């Protein structure tokens with residue numbers, strides 16, 4: 487997963503991009519980068535680390551120009567190293583371009599091998615570089631037709647922000663897997679993964695970039711074109727379950743509201759007799775509020791989160807994931823002791839983290855634990871840009887609900903159904919990808 491941000495026509499473009507990336511930090515914590523253009527030259531700065539650690543005032547001062555794009559990265563393809571940090575900046579037959587990509591190309595490896603066989607030399611191991619090589623090889627002389635042609639070869643998920651010395655371009659793949667929105671700040675236009683990035687820079691949300699749409703922003707204003715069509719939408723429902731920030735509006739819905747509805751639906755589908763509803767912070771909070779509202783069971787905080795520890799799911803190694811629980815969460819014994827507790831979380835992936843958290847709750851004196859999950863069991867890996875592990879490592883892919891209950895050490899376990907999830911996210915069927923739950927992959 488990654489977060490991307492771009493701005494056209496702002497004096498302080500680099501500083502606004504910094505703020506935008508700061509708001510999108512939850513989408514990637516491995517590296518951060520910003521590229522600016524003054525109309526002719528591009529300046530780039532990228533490093534491993536968090537946005538606030540990567541960019542100093544001095545660095546931002548050096549990044550001159552009124553157009554800028556930025557990227558925060560969490561690697562799902564290509565190793566975690568500075569060479570793979572984005573935006574990628576290249577000079578090619580079509581001029582200088584910078585590219586920031588959120589997603590995963592399912593035919594990236596295949597195209598890379600073909601291009602290498604024809605003599606292409608790759609500088610990174612990220613699949614986004616394939617797009618650059620396809621663009622450079624196009625026989626079309628104009629930039630936009632060449633870009634459109636390059637995109638016709640790639641398959642998978644891609645929300646892209648591309649910058650030329652004089653233009654900013656936003657593209658969403660034909661299935662619309664991951665979000666991309668368009669905003670306005672006085673005379674500037676902004677593209678961002680989520681609307682929370684627009685809020686931070688006081689920009690107005692205009693609309694989402696549609697699946698298959700290319701938006702071009704330059705001195706003539708903004709133009710839009712549908713460049714690719716697919717037979718269906720496949721909006722990533724996991725964005726709504728977990729990934730996007732609760733204060734973001736994506737896929738036409740507010741994520742906090744959607745998650746509360748998931749909690750309400752979960753209470754209807756999987757009720758429990760209990761004294762308290764307790765969220766696993768922060769990911770279970772919105773759904774727990776909804777569950778408590780619908781069930782009439784009192785909501786309380788049973789676990790307190792250390793705000794200075796990153797999200798466990800994002801930690802790239804098992805060692806850090808294992809350490810994360812103790813560092814991250816502390817139970818409140820006074821709240822949990824001798825209580826029958828409904829514990830709400832958004833999902834179970836490997837289950838190792840959840841199990842440790844539940845043990846903390848038991849050790850704090852909870853009399854009964856009823857675990858409720860505001861999404862269906864994750865049984866299949868994702869190939870479209872969300873870091874789920876292999877099928878063997880996914881707890882629900884090779885265990886029954888009863889086996890999972892036992893492994894978790896809880897008194898009862900209930901998941902939200904797929905139809906309950908879909909209805910909670912949107913009443914009008916917008917077309918979602920649910921492959922990690924049902925194995926129904928929109929692209930092979």
Ligand code: SF4
Pocket residue numbers: 663721722723724725867868869870871872919920921922923
């Ligand atoms: S498989 Fe799951 S995580 Fe991946 S795009 Fe589809 S819904 Fe999202």
